Amino acid sequence: MIPVDTLLTFLTASLLLALAPGPDNIFVLTQSAVHGRTAGLAVTFGLCTGLIVHSMAVALGVAVIFQTSALAFSLLKYLGAGYLVYLAWKAFHASAEKIPNRANSEIGLGKLYRRGIVMNITNPKVSIFFLAFLPQFADPARGSITWQILLLGGVFILATILVFGAVAILAGTLGRVLNRSERTQVVLSKLTGIVFLGLALRLATTEH
DSSP states (O other): OOOHHHHHHHHHHHHHHHHSOOHHHHHHHHHHHHHOHHHHHHHHHHHHHHHHHHHHHHHHTTHHHHHHOHHHHHHHHHHHHHHHHHHHHHHHTOOGGGSOSSTTOSSOHHHHHHHHHHHHHTOHHHHHHHHHHGGGGOOGGGSOHHHHHHHHHHHHHHHHHHHHHHHHHHHHHHHHHHTTSHHHHHHHHHHHHHHHHHHHHHHHTOOO
16 A cells, blocks of 8 residues: 555645646646636546546556557557647637537537547557656555556546646636637637647657
8 A cells, every 4th residue: 555645745746747737738728718617627527537548558557568669659649639630620610609608518518528538548648657657656565566556547637637627617717708709709719729739739749
């Protein structure tokens, strides 16, 4: 069993990492501003579902494949970049009527949830980061490394939910005010498209 003080240290580090500006929290921020707080929370839970996959990949050793195989790494990152370009294209072509900030938004919470999953699991850097970060807090003398890694992954996911959830609520509240104007809706949609393109470029140019 991992000592409580180790878990608290890991939780603190995870909270700080979640607060650092990055593709995922920017993604939550833009989706919350355009589609509302609930949508942002749906994206957050989608991203965290992807983190479960990465945690299991590290625990089972699958992440090593992405660290050692340039082909596997490149295939996954280009798949992720292509998906982000697709989202950017949809954002650029959205009209004010298609992006209202209300509960019955055309996008749908399920679609936003799946969007978060796809964005997270198609970023091989997350698996490699977990591969480097999580084992530092595991100790073979304290039992199964697999279960320790899964526990640490769960703590990291909890930290992510807390931080990204706060981002979703704040951005969604601001977005509700901004989305009262159709012109502002269109501008926000274009900005979202630019963010998606930036994230796609960043992912596509990531070195192995």
